[in-house]
Amino acid sequence: MEGSIKLLEANRVLSPVRCSSKPLPPIALETDNTDGMSKGSSHMFLEQSKVEVEESMKHLLTEAQTVEAKIHRGIEVLWQRMQDLLEHKSQEMQQQVTSLKEELSESEGKLSRLSAQEAALVQQSAKASTQLTKEERKRKDLEQSISGLQAKLDASQKELNALTLHFKDREKAQKEEVQKLQSQLEEKTSALKDYQMKIKQLTEKMNLLTKDLTHEKSSSEKQHRNTSDQLAQQTSENRKLMLEISKLKGTLASTVSSLTACKEEKKKLEQALHLQEQDHEITIGRMNKKHASVTKELEEQIAALKKELELLNKQYAIDAEFYKQQLMENEKELATLRALAKNSNSDSYLEARIQFLRHQNLQEIKLQQDRKSNRK
Numbered sequence: 470m471e472g473s474i475k476l477l478e479a480n481r482v483l484s485p486v487r488c489s490s491k492p493l494p495p496i497a498l499e500t501d502n503t504d505g506m507s508k509g510s511s512h513m514f515l516e517q518s519k520v521e522v523e524e525s526m527k528h529l530l531t532e533a534q535t536v537e538a539k540i541h542r543g544i545e546v547l548w549q550r551m552q553d554l555l556e557h558k559s560q561e562m563q564q565q566v567t568s569l570k571e572e573l574s575e576s577e578g579k580l581s582r583l584s585a586q587e588a589a590l591v592q593q594s595a596k597a598s599t600q601l602t603k604e605e606r607k608r609k610d611l612e613q614s615i616s617g618l619q620a621k622l623d624a625s626q627k628e629l630n631a632l633t634l635h636f637k638d639r640e641k642a643q644k645e646e647v648q649k650l651q652s653q654l655e656e657k658t659s660a661l662k663d664y665q666m667k668i669k670q671l672t673e674k675m676n677l678l679t680k681d682l683t684h685e686k687s688s689s690e691k692q693h694r695n696t697s698d699q700l701a702q703q704t705s706e707n708r709k710l711m712l713e714i715s716k717l718k719g720t721l722a723s724t725v726s727s728l729t730a731c732k733e734e735k736k737k738l739e740q741a742l743h744l745q746e747q748d749h750e751i752t753i754g755r756m757n758k759k760h761a762s763v764t765k766e767l768e769e770q771i772a773a774l775k776k777e778l779e780l781l782n783k784q785y786a787i788d789a790e791f792y793k794q795q796l797m798e799n800e801k802e803l804a805t806l807r808a809l810a811k812n813s814n815s816d817s818y819l820e821a822r823i824q825f826l827r828h829q830n831l832q833e834i835k836l837q838q839d840r841k842s843n844r845k
Contacts, residue, residue, distance in 0.1 A: 590795075590802070597788070597795070604785050611778050615771055622767045629760050636753060643742050650738060654731050661724050668717050671710065791832065 587802070593795075601785070601789060604781060604788070608778060608781050608785065611774055611781070615774050615778070618767050618771055618774075622764065625760060625763055629756055632756060633753070640746070643745060647735075647738055647742060650731070650735055654728075654735055657724065657728050657731055661728055668714070671714055671717065674710070795832075
C-alpha cells in the first residue's frame, strides 16, 4: 500500500505541464500581386510574424526547460523514494531471512530433540521386549513350580494311601489273631467245663461211695470180720478213685493255669491291640492332620501361585498390548519424522507430537495404576 502511494506521488510529479503559450497567428502566403503596397505590408507582416514566432519559441524553450527541470526533480524524487523503498524491502527481507534462520535453527533443535526422543523410544521398546521376556520366563518358572508342588502333593497322597492300606492290613491280621485266640479260649473253656463236669460227677460218685461205705460200715459192724476183704477192695478202689481225682485235679489245675495264661495273654493281646489301635488312630490322625496341613499349605501355595500367574498373565497381556500399540505408534512416529525431516515448517507436527507425548504419559500413568491395583 505504501509503495502504491509513493508511485502515485511520483506520477503526480511527472504529470505533463500544460503550455500557456499564445496560439500562433496564421501565416499568410505570398501572392502574385503587382501592387507595391501589398508587397510592403506582406513583408512587414512576415517580419512581425517572425518576431512573434521567435518570442513563442523562446517562451516554449523556457517552458521546456521548466518542464525538463521538473522532470529531473521528479526523477530524483522517484529515485530517492525507490531507493528508500528498496532499502525498506531489503530490511524486511533481511528480517525475514533472520527469522527463517532462527526458525530453521529451532526446527533443527526440535529435530535433534525428536531424534533423541526417537532413540529413547527405541531403547524403551527394547527394554519393554526384555521385560516381556523376563515376565514370560517368570511365568514358565511359576508353572514349573506349580507342577512340582502338584507332584509332591500326589506323592504325599500316594504315601498316605499306602500307610492307610498297611495299617488296615495290620489291623485285619491282629483281628484275625484275636479271633483265633478267642476260639482257642472258648475251646479251652469248654474243655474246662467238661473237666469240671467230670470232677463233679466223680465227686458225686465218691460221695455216694462214701455214704454207701459209711452206711455199710455202720450196718456191717457185726460183719466186720467177714467183710474185711470187701472193705480192703473198696478201699483200694477208693484210693484209685482218689488218685484219679488227684490226676483230674492236676489236669484241672493245669487247665485252669492254662486258661488263666490264655486269659492273661488275651488281656495282653487286647491291651496291645487297643494300644496299637490307639497308636494307629494317633498315627492316622497325625498323618491326616499332617496331610491336611500339607494339602492346605500346598493348595494355598498353588492358589497363590495361580493367582499370581493369573495376575502376571493379565499384566503380561496388558503390557504386551500396550507395548504393541506403543511400537506401532513409534513406527508411525518414525515414519512421520522421516517424512517431515525435510520440511522446515513443522509447527503443526510439533503440536501433534506434544499431544502424542501427553497421551503417552497418560497411558504410562494408567498402566502403573493398573499394575498397583492388580498387585493389591
